[in-house]
Amino acid sequence: MEKVVDPKIYFRTAIVLLVLLAATWMIAYIDLGPFNLIAALAIAITKAIVIALFFMHIQGSSRLLHLAAVAGVMWLLILISLTLSDYFTRSWVQ
Amino acid sequence: MPILTWPVSEESALVHEQFDDIGQQREAAKLGMWIFLATEVLFFGGLFLSYTVYRFAYGHVFVEASRKLDVVIGGANTAVLLISSLLMAFAVRASKLDQRRMLTGLLLGTALLGCVFMSLKGVEYHKDYVDHLVPRMGFKWEGADPGSAELFYWIYFAMTGLHAIHVTVGIGILLVLALLAWRKTFSNGNHNTVEIAGLYWHFVDIVWCFLFPLLYLVGHR
Numbered sequence: 001m002e003k004v005v006d007p008k009i010y011f012r013t014a015i016v017l018l019v020l021l022a023a024t025w026m027i028a029y030i031d032l033g034p035f036n037l038i039a040a041l042a043i044a045i046t047k048a049i050v051i052a053l054f055f056m057h058i059q060g061s062s063r064l065l066h067l068a069a070v071a072g073v074m075w076l077l078i079l080i081s082l083t084l085s086d087y088f089t090r091s092w093v094q
Numbered sequence: 095m096p097i098l099t100w101p102v103s104e105e106s107a108l109v110h111e112q113f114d115d116i117g118q119q120r121e122a123a124k125l126g127m128w129i130f131l132a133t134e135v136l137f138f139g140g141l142f143l144s145y146t147v148y149r150f151a152y153g154h155v156f157v158e159a160s161r162k163l164d165v166v167i168g169g170a171n172t173a174v175l176l177i178s179s180l181l182m183a184f185a186v187r188a189s190k191l192d193q194r195r196m197l198t199g200l201l202l203g204t205a206l207l208g209c210v211f212m213s214l215k216g217v218e219y220h221k222d223y224v225d226h227l228v229p230r231m232g233f234k235w236e237g238a239d240p241g242s243a244e245l246f247y248w249i250y251f252a253m254t255g256l257h258a259i260h261v262t263v264g265i266g267i268l269l270v271l272a273l274l275a276w277r278k279t280f281s282n283g284n285h286n287t288v289e290i291a292g293l294y295w296h297f298v299d300i301v302w303c304f305l306f307p308l309l310y311l312v313g314h315r
Contacts, residue, residue: 002190002283002285004187005187007184007187010180010183010184010187011180013180013183014176014177014179014180017179018173018176021172021173021176021306024307025165025311028307028310036311037312040308040311041307043307044303044304044306044307044308047300047303048300048303048304051179051296051299051300051303052296054183055179055180055182055183055296055299056292056293056296056297061124062121064121064125065121065124065125068125068128068132069128069131071129071132072132072134072136073135075136075139076135076136076139076142079140079143080139080142080143080146083143083147084146084147084150087147087150088150
């Protein structure tokens with residue numbers, strides 16, 4: 001039989017995720033200008049990391065799995081940053 | 095003369111011939127799933143990219159358009175998926191502990207919450223239709239720049255639609271797994287499949303964690 005995680009960790013993870021959901025929902029009703037977007041993204045990224053670490057057991061798994069998990073995000077960042085660098089530097093074309 | 099028998103443990107009976115041991119087999123399965131999830135990240139990534147580009151181009155219209163979406167249904171659905179992820183995590187745990195009844199129940203519970211999510215989504219889509227927010231199907235926009243507003247709803251339906259397809263596939267997988275679990279397929283250490291399905295379900299949850307703020311909470315409400 002394989003080693004398993006203490007159930008408390010799962011409950012705590014779920015509570016943290018629900019608190020973060022409440023936070024992102026409430027922040028949306030406060031006008032922070034551009035910081036609304038930054039706060040929303042920061043909370044979403046935090047939630048994703050919490051889910052990956054504790055529900056998907058990235059914590060405690062091998063380096064190889066860490067690499068595979070990070071690889072997808074890296075390619076997404078390349079996709080977005082290279083495309084935006086094009087869009088943001090061509091304003092004179094219009 | 096005694097018959098020579100090979101000492102076969104329950105675990106080594108599970109190992110396919112290309113693997114050295116059960117640990118390597120489990121690691122390979124998880125690695126394969128994470129690589130599949132990386133391709134899924136990029137699958138959704140194309141839509142997130144177009145969202146990003148048009149949001150910067152038509153930010154004000156996107157804020158107006160986002161306010162017409164039902165934030166209560168969207169938020170409730172986020173909570174439903176988070177709790178379903180909790181059940182899934184416990185299902186994977188039960189499969190490792192070889193608790194068959196618990197595993198079957200938790201898989202069915204996770205699938206049920208998936209169905210709740212899809213039902214709420216259906217109610218919401220119907221509401222969007224009644225409010226004339228569906229592009230090409232009686233779309234009406236009172237404010238400025240109806241073209242850009244329609245674009246926001248195209249992106250909204252594409253992203254939530256692709257996500258809904260993933261949830262539907264997930265529900266199907268969970269129901270099949272529940273049946274197999276009941277038939278003792280995952281007994282005696284054969285829990286790899288449940289763990290892999292769990293990774294998929296948690297990934298679908300992560301995608302929604304981004305969709306909810308980006309679509310429903312654009313700017314401030």
